[in-house]
Amino acid sequence: MDLLSLRYFRVVARREHISRAAEELRVAQPSVSRTIARLEAELGVPLFDRHGRAIRLNRYGAAFLTRVERVLDELDDARRELADAAGLDDGSVSVAAETLLPLTGLLTGFRAAYPGVAVRCFQSTPEVMLHQLGSRQVDFCVASQPLTGPGLGAVRLLHEEVLLAVPADHPLAGRERIAVADLAREPFITTGPGHWQRALLERLFASIGRRPVISCEGEEPGATHHLVAAGLGVGLMPSLAVPDLARVPLAWLRLDAPDCVRTLNLVRREDSYLSTAAERFRDMAVAHFAARAALRPDADG
Numbered sequence: 001m002d003l004l005s006l007r008y009f010r011v012v013a014r015r016e017h018i019s020r021a022a023e024e025l026r027v028a029q030p031s032v033s034r035t036i037a038r039l040e041a042e043l044g045v046p047l048f049d050r051h052g053r054a055i056r057l058n059r060y061g062a063a064f065l066t067r068v069e070r071v072l073d074e075l076d077d078a079r080r081e082l083a084d085a086a087g088l089d090d091g092s093v094s095v096a097a098e099t100l101l102p103l104t105g106l107l108t109g110f111r112a113a114y115p116g117v118a119v120r121c122f123q124s125t126p127e128v129m130l131h132q133l134g135s136r137q138v139d140f141c142v143a144s145q146p147l148t149g150p151g152l153g154a155v156r157l158l159h160e161e162v163l164l165a166v167p168a169d170h171p172l173a174g175r176e177r178i179a180v181a182d183l184a185r186e187p188f189i190t191t192g193p194g195h196w197q198r199a200l201l202e203r204l205f206a207s208i209g210r211r212p213v214i215s216c217e218g219e220e221p222g223a224t225h226h227l228v229a230a231g232l233g234v235g236l237m238p239s240l241a242v243p244d245l246a247r248v249p250l251a252w253l254r255l256d257a258p259d260c261v262r263t264l265n266l267v268r269r270e271d272s273y274l275s276t277a278a279e280r281f282r283d284m285a286v287a288h289f290a291a292r293a294a295l296r297p298d299a300d301g
Contacts, residue, residue, distance in 0.1 A: 001042055003075070006068050008035045009047070013057050013065045014135070016048075073136060077273035090116030091277030096124040096132050097142040098195055101222040102240065102264075106288045110281060117277045125194040133269055139278045141267045142285075144196035151271040155282065157289040158240065158264040162200060164253040165225060166234045173251035180204050180257055187215030187233035189224050196262060197221055197236050204257055225250060238262050240292060264289065 012021040012032060022029040040047050047061035057065065083091070093110075097103055100123055107119060124132060129141040130149060141147060142157070164183070166172050184205075190212075191197045198217070205212045215233040224235045229249050242252060254260075266285055268274070274282075 001039065003072075005035050005039050006072060008032055009039055010065065010068055010072060012036055012055075013047075013061060013068075016055055016057060018053075018055065073272065076136065080275050081273050083275075090114060090118075091275050092118040092120065093140070093275075093277050093281045094120040094122070094138040095140045095142060095281070096122040096129050096138045098125065098144060099123065099221045103142060105292075106285055109288060110284050113284065114277065114280060117280075127194065129267070133267065136269065136272060139268060139275075140281065140285075143265050143267055144262050145199060147265070147267045151269050152267055153270040154265040154267045155286060156263060157266050157285060158262075158293055160262055160264075160293070161239045161254070162236050162260045162262050163239050163242070164234055164255055165228045165237045165250050166253065167229060167231045168249035168251050169231075170234070170251065172234075172253060175253055177254045177256055180255060181208050181210075183212075183234070184208070184210050185213060188212050189216045189227045189233040189235040190214055191221050191224075192217050192219055195219075195221060197224070200260070200262070201236055204255070204260065207257070236260075 008021070008025065011024055012018060015021045015024065018032055018036075019029055022032045025032065036047070043060075043064070045060045046058060047064060048055040049058045080091075095103070100121055103121070107121070110117070111119060122128075122132065122138060124141070126143060126145050126147060129138075129143060129147055132138040133141060133147070133152060134149070143154075147154070164172075164178065172178060188201060190201050201212050216227055224237060225241070225245055225248055227233065228235045266282060268278075268282075
């Protein structure tokens with residue numbers, strides 16, 4: 001039993017599909033099939049149930065996968081720890097977020113401070129983030145919704161009010177506050193299911209026993225203000241965005257709803273090694289968002 005066989009097995013177990021596993025591993029499918037067959041012969045038990053071309057991890061495979069994950073994760077952590085100690089390079093950091101726009105200032109500052117650190121970013125839904133953390137594809141997730149699971153820990157980066165953005169010439173533009181019930185017929189511009197804006201919008205309307213009228217939905221939250229300014233509808237946006245959109249023809253209203261807020265968390269696997277590069281990123285992220293929050297008049301500290 002060698003490490004290559006274990007790594008092949010982990011990918012096949014996660015995918016439960018030989019061809020897709022081979023694509024991810026960038027090797028020929030027969031090579032993956034032979035490796036799994038040799039591993040099963042060595043262990044003396046089948047690791048998968050086979051039904052034609054379909055395979056499913058069985059109870060032996062599930063038990064073995066738990067151990068294999070632990071072994072490979074420990075080896076990966078050991079490699080990163082030794083590289084840190086030996087000073088072989090400046091390391092790398094990978095981060096996922098629902099939208100990357102709020103991270104531009106942080107990433108710019110981090111790259112300037114640590115030019116030798118390789119940074120990789122992903123735009124992901126919360127569901128994908130959990131998979132990325134579980135498979136150690138990313139060091140951190142910047143999430144506006146709770147990410148919970150074994151070994152996960154979070155540091156709060158920001159807690160802010162979410163506002164209603166309307167076109168500058170909208171009939172509501174002269175108001176400072178509005179109740180959710182008064183928005184029952186307003187068309188909303190929002191993200192697709194899974195994003196925090198959509199989850200918040202549906203939760204607010206559920207509190208009055210209604211469903212929101214959605215005129216436009218997409219996967220890029222950063223497009224919301226453009227569509228609102230164009231008069232296509234109204235939308236929920238975090239108060240952090242207000243200073244950056246001072247020149248956009250929008251008006252901002254507070255909603256009479258106590259839970260109309262967003263909490264931004266930096267989530268990581270606490271059972272994994274935190275490299276020097278990742279530690280520096282975490283510290284800079286906390287400081288960056290604390291500084292931004294301090295500039296807002298409604299900052300809660």
